[in-house]
Amino acid sequence: MKRKPNRDVEPVVPEQILEQALAASETDKRVAPPAKCVVCGSDTAPTSSEGLCWVCRRLKISAWRDNDLQMGAQE
Numbered sequence: 615m616k617r618k619p620n621r622d623v624e625p626v627v628p629e630q631i632l633e634q635a636l637a638a639s640e641t642d643k644r645v646a647p648p649a650k651c652v653v654c655g656s657d658t659a660p661t662s663s664e665g666l667c668w669v670c671r672r673l674k675i676s677a678w679r680d681n682d683l684q685m686g687a688q689e
């Protein structure tokens with residue numbers, strides 16, 4: 615049984631509080647904020663260079679694996 619990621623759930627943290635937290639954290643870290651995931655808008659993993667968060671990277675990797683299996687089965 616496959617579990618679907620809950621992309622449509624409401625954010626747990628209200629936007630206003632989130633903005634305040636972000637504004638407060640800006641003074642802490644002077645480094646550039648992590649890029650947003652191009653798929654779901656989450657913070658990307660610090661090690662990611664492809665604009666994907668770890669969730670979407672895992673989905674992408676598992677999709678590759680599925681493709682490989684399908685291609686292999688067609689041969």
Ligand SMILES: [Zn+2]
Pocket residue numbers: 651652653654655656666667668669670671
């Ligand atoms: Zn993502």
